[in-house]
Amino acid sequence: MSPDETSGxxxxxxxxxxxxxxxxxxxxxxxxLVPLTAGDAGxxxxxDDCAVLTPEPGTExxxxxxxxxxxxxxFPGEVPSFKALAVNVxxxxxxxATPYRYLLNLALPEPPTTSxxxxxxxxxxxxxxxxxxxxxxxxxxxxxxxxxITITAIGKLPAGKAVRRSTARAGDLVVVxxxxxxxxxxxxxxxxxxxxxxxxxxxxxxxxxxxxxxRPCPNVxxxxxxxxxxxxxxDISDGLAKDLRRLARASGVGADVDMSxxxxxxxxxxxxxxAGVSRQRLITAGEDYELAMAVPPERWLALQSSAxxxxxxxxxxxxxxxxxxxxxxxxxxxxxxxxxxxxxHF
Amino acid sequence: MSPDETSGxxxxxxxxxxxxxxxxxxxxxxxxLVPLTAGDAGxxxxxDDCAVLTPEPGTExxxxxxxxxxxxxxFPGEVPSFKALAVNVxxxxxxxATPYRYLLNLALPEPPTTSxxxxxxxxxxxxxxxxxxxxxxxxxxxxxxxxxITITAIGKLPAGKAVRRSTARAGDLVVVxxxxxxxxxxxxxxxxxxxxxxxxxxxxxxxxxxxxxxRPCPNVxxxxxxxxxxxxxxDISDGLAKDLRRLARASGVGADVDMSxxxxxxxxxxxxxxAGVSRQRLITAGEDYELAMAVPPERWLALQSSAxxxxxxxxxxxxxxxxxxxxxxxxxxxxxxxxxxxxxHF
Numbered sequence: 001m002s003p004d005e006t007s008g009x010x011x012x013x014x015x016x017x018x019x020x021x022x023x024x025x026x027x028x029x030x031x032x033l034v035p036l037t038a039g040d041a042g043x044x045x046x047x048d049d050c051a052v053l054t055p056e057p058g059t060e061x062x063x064x065x066x067x068x069x070x071x072x073x074x075f076p077g078e079v080p081s082f083k084a085l086a087v088n089v090x091x092x093x094x095x096x097a098t099p100y101r102y103l104l105n106l107a108l109p110e111p112p113t114t115s116x117x118x119x120x121x122x123x124x125x126x127x128x129x130x131x132x133x134x135x136x137x138x139x140x141x142x143x144x145x146x147x148x149i150t151i152t153a154i155g156k157l158p159a160g161k162a163v164r165r166s167t168a169r170a171g172d173l174v175v176v177x178x179x180x181x182x183x184x185x186x187x188x189x190x191x192x193x194x195x196x197x198x199x200x201x202x203x204x205x206x207x208x209x210x211x212x213x214x215r216p217c218p219n220v221x222x223x224x225x226x227x228x229x230x231x232x233x234x235d236i237s238d239g240l241a242k243d244l245r246r247l248a249r250a251s252g253v254g255a256d257v258d259m260s261x262x263x264x265x266x267x268x269x270x271x272x273x274x275a276g277v278s279r280q281r282l283i284t285a286g287e288d289y290e291l292a293m294a295v296p297p298e299r300w301l302a303l304q305s306s307a308x309x310x311x312x313x314x315x316x317x318x319x320x321x322x323x324x325x326x327x328x329x330x331x332x333x334x335x336x337x338x339x340x341x342x343x344x345h346f
Numbered sequence: 347m348s349p350d351e352t353s354g355x356x357x358x359x360x361x362x363x364x365x366x367x368x369x370x371x372x373x374x375x376x377x378x379l380v381p382l383t384a385g386d387a388g389x390x391x392x393x394d395d396c397a398v399l400t401p402e403p404g405t406e407x408x409x410x411x412x413x414x415x416x417x418x419x420x421f422p423g424e425v426p427s428f429k430a431l432a433v434n435v436x437x438x439x440x441x442x443a444t445p446y447r448y449l450l451n452l453a454l455p456e457p458p459t460t461s462x463x464x465x466x467x468x469x470x471x472x473x474x475x476x477x478x479x480x481x482x483x484x485x486x487x488x489x490x491x492x493x494x495i496t497i498t499a500i501g502k503l504p505a506g507k508a509v510r511r512s513t514a515r516a517g518d519l520v521v522v523x524x525x526x527x528x529x530x531x532x533x534x535x536x537x538x539x540x541x542x543x544x545x546x547x548x549x550x551x552x553x554x555x556x557x558x559x560x561r562p563c564p565n566v567x568x569x570x571x572x573x574x575x576x577x578x579x580x581d582i583s584d585g586l587a588k589d590l591r592r593l594a595r596a597s598g599v600g601a602d603v604d605m606s607x608x609x610x611x612x613x614x615x616x617x618x619x620x621a622g623v624s625r626q627r628l629i630t631a632g633e634d635y636e637l638a639m640a641v642p643p644e645r646w647l648a649l650q651s652s653a654x655x656x657x658x659x660x661x662x663x664x665x666x667x668x669x670x671x672x673x674x675x676x677x678x679x680x681x682x683x684x685x686x687x688x689x690x691h692f
Contacts, residue, residue, distance in 0.1 A: 165394055
């Protein structure tokens, strides 16, 4: 259930469809991207090598960058431009930053078609509208390798308010947003290796899980929750178990977590009940793009109230501890050893 | 003489040498990169998904991004990390920005060896020392494609002082820094397709031209010259002819340029004299990483004086004109039609 198991018949590298005008020249590609700047002055119509940002006084910028590579992070033939921006936004939100601007590096194995560019830019336009940011610059290249989308996202936040993963304190609650494991199940379904596992899944549940993998949609309002309530935070991209251990290690603490309290969607709960997929599998699956936070207990009620007002689910699943071990337990308090933790490319 | 003619036996994708420890796990790769942050607080030891920048009041940021792809932009087996930062710095300088911070996306076809990582980070360390910036974040990925280095460079400049390519005015002088065409000749030499052309080249000249291709080294002091004297500027990466036409088009002007005044290095002049390579070929070769500027004539003497004090050669080669055509002439004023203009990936 790791991302690179999406690679099936790699090598066709086919953003291009047939019977469609093929674009020649970088200028023709850039012309499709210009509307995504929404007229931002710093983008200069993508007619310059540099974008210019003018942060307001008292503002800091958070920067993050992530690539999606065909055959590694997405299926051949997909055009996951929405997701490419979403996964970067997820990192910004975890630091408490609100999405602001982004850069795009587009590497294509062949000149794209107009229909490809329309699909590609429609995904980004939808993501920009959802997350409230715009394109300001980038780079396009022809590559002998796979179609690759690299986004560098820039967020803004009040000076001194960035939240790190390294500042959790013993006694804090371990809190997660949303539900865990949906995207991993969505990937299983998309790989179609698991039809027998999911025969009793409703179509609605199936669509929900697939969408959670294909089009993760972090809620930008979580940035403010992080800034106001979290002592430490990170987004969950490589699996809750692995990412929580990273947060604990960076903070020099441990954690004691109740696996039975890990929040599951109705679809995931149904999948687990019907197909025998374990919760352990869900916490080691990647691509949740939810947040894990350490929250001082005295702020927990206020966080619940604020999150409720924003329509964001928050669940306390355990406690940050002294020491250096992350201990997972079942509902009866028995330790649950993990077979593996999560995803690593190398 | 286009960049992707460097692709010879693509596919081996070999940053790794033999008889050397191979690194497993992203954490081991990141450990090699941490020293490049030079302890910058915003980089947080590369232990976070976001870097944080705190621009000084009254400061704007310029951002640019460029990828170098093995087999497209560099020869298989090369580790062009110095160049990867240099080509981005070149873009910053053209906007008048001083290098400040950068992000790195590293895509590797196989787990790297320690010797590869040492070579890779040594190149970046040398470039950081030369350009005065440090690493603050990034992303590492395994790829089924070629070794790819993507850098996003961030420069700073006084608010409102960014220089664009779109603001040249009729009557401005067309000025270039340094010498033109060296890197194109260096690439010819490196491809070893031109031994017969260059038999009378001295070893010193040969080394110079190869270095100009392999390790371009823009002078960071040009940022101040751009801010103080240029009405428009851009860096010359795809060939002087093409990039000058881009500057003219973006500004809604034309230019009248004397090809005989295009500054050549002693090595390039010797190459041209001995091997019959034309100046036209030099102004359509890429990767100069010098600057083309439009300079109001009343500022020309002051620019010459300032540039001289900084050890930067500046040469006026023509004039910005009304209209929309870039006209190249020989020393006698006769028009020289260009066969091709320069490099385009698509």
